[in-house]
Amino acid sequence: MRKMLLAMPILPLLLVACGEAAEEQPAAEEELTEYQALGIEPGWTVDIRNNEITFTSQEAGNDFSLPVQRMKKTSAGWEIKGFSDQHNITVAITSDKSCNDGMSDREYADTVKISVSGSGHHDGCGGEILSDPETTESEAT
Numbered sequence: 852m853r854k855m856l857l858a859m860p861i862l863p864l865l866l867v868a869c870g871e872a873a874e875e876q877p878a879a880e881e882e883l884t885e886y887q888a889l890g891i892e893p894g895w896t897v898d899i900r901n902n903e904i905t906f907t908s909q910e911a912g913n914d915f916s917l918p919v920q921r922m923k924k925t926s927a928g929w930e931i932k933g934f935s936d937q938h939n940i941t942v943a944i945t946s947d948k949s950c951n952d953g954m955s956d957r958e959y960a961d962t963v964k965i966s967v968s969g970s971g972h973h974d975g976c977g978g979e980i981l982s983d984p985e986t987t988e989s990e991a992t
Contacts, residue, residue: 881924883931888942888963890975891954897942897965897977904933906940906967913969928961941966950976958982 886899894909905916917933917940928946933939943964950962952975959976966972 882922883929883944886929886944886977888944888961888965888975888977889952890963890965890973891952893970893973895965895967895970895973895975897940897963897975899931899942904931904940904942906938906965908967908970910970913967937968939968944977946978949981952976956984 883899884901886897888897889895896905896907898905898907899919902919903916904919905914907914915935915938917935917938919931919933921930921932923930928944929942931942931944945962945964946960948962950959951957952959957976958981959978960981961976961978963975963977964972965975
C-alpha cells in the first residue's frame, strides 16, 4: 500500500507526458509549385509558378496575373483559385484523365477546365507531355 501511495503523485505526470508524445504534428499540405496548361478556340495558357497564376489569351485585353488565393488537392487532382477586384480564375485539374490538345496531337497527363472572368469556361490540357508527334517524327528521320 505504501508503494502505491508513493507512485500516485507521479501517475498524472506520466499520463501527461504520454499524451504530449502521442500528439502528431500536422501533415504539411501539398502544393502545386509549377504547372502549365493550354487550350484552343480561343487559344489560352495558364502558368502557375511562384504562387502566382498567369492567364494569357488570344482574346484581346484579357491577360492577367494573380496571386494564388486557394490551392486544394482533390480526389481527382487540383483546384486552384485566384481573384482580385478586376479578375478571377478557377483552374480544375483532373490528374487521372489524359488529354489531347487537338492541334499538335500532343498527349498531356491531365485534363484541365478553367473558368475566367470576362472569358467564360474553357477546356484544355496540362501537366507532363506524354507523347509528342513532332518529337517522334524528328527522331525517326
